[in-house]
Amino acid sequence: MTIRFKSLVSALALMLAAGAGAASAETIHVAIDTSTFGAATGYVDMQLSASSGVPLATALVSNMVGFDSTAFIDSWGVTPVAGGYLFRNDTSNDLFHAVDFGGTLSFDLTFAGAPDPVTSYVSHFVVAAFDDAFAPLGHYDPFTGALADFTWTPALDAQGRGTIAGTLTDPAVTAVPEPAGYLLAAIGLSALALARRRRA
Template structure:
């Protein structure tokens, strides 16, 4: 008759908790993955990305986009304000009140990228936030597409709020059929997850050899 090993059960529970902590750390990562499904949109149009402070000057913050997919030929990309192109993507700063990337893309598939936020700490209750906004426009470059926010034409936005530490992120999606955002685990979170899985493997081997 099988007798439960309560010591091993408690160990498994502790490891499950460790895995939960790892996943929670991943959810609070400062890198997010943005995906746009343009299957419902016809022909071609424009992708508009902005990273603007609520007021200038604000505590410095940056938004770096990388792992670009579906962006097409970047030779004609238009950059305005504090936006720089580099080998892996683009870096937005918030040193001016309007920082914009405007790129022609082909609709009908998916457009995606990772965006990593960083900034100087600011513990003041009056710390100014900066907003990363995503919009799609038609072939005329002026007609906003999708179920956009009527105030600014955005499909989604991610807000960076300075704090005494690394800063906080919050997102707002107006059109869930087109826009989506998910957390990208930081390397430390992946390390924690790997360590937790290794502990589970060790416990299983000990159980089989007992």
């Protein structure tokens, strides 16, 4: 299943232009129901596609729920930050994070990056799961091993916004724009409706 997150929140942001400010779809909330994985413990693997000489993009994983304190960072492109990790697409990066399976794991994923007028490089953030013997778990993509693949397409210019899309291979994975974006959009729509009533 392929999903695009530009849609509702970005459309509302355009409608509100001078209203409540810009609502954003750059942050999504990801949840993984691991109850059917058939393993008690293992790892969640996260990786942002990387190549030299491309417009810089970053992926911030934050608000991690269900992850334990053990993480294996296999490159220079992942930096621990308060409550999570920051990935860069200009150098190799890979994170294996220890987890207990059986419940729901969740995190917020926030993309940012430099504009690219020719969209020469779209970054992919992939999420996979493995048992303790590093056998893949869940309904994963047979070519990449990913349970989910989130893409970041940079903005065309400095005034624009990049967009997120996602391919969820495993139905146990859900991804939605952050509620804060919907709340901001709702406030803006309410303000717009009130202003129209006053004019009438």
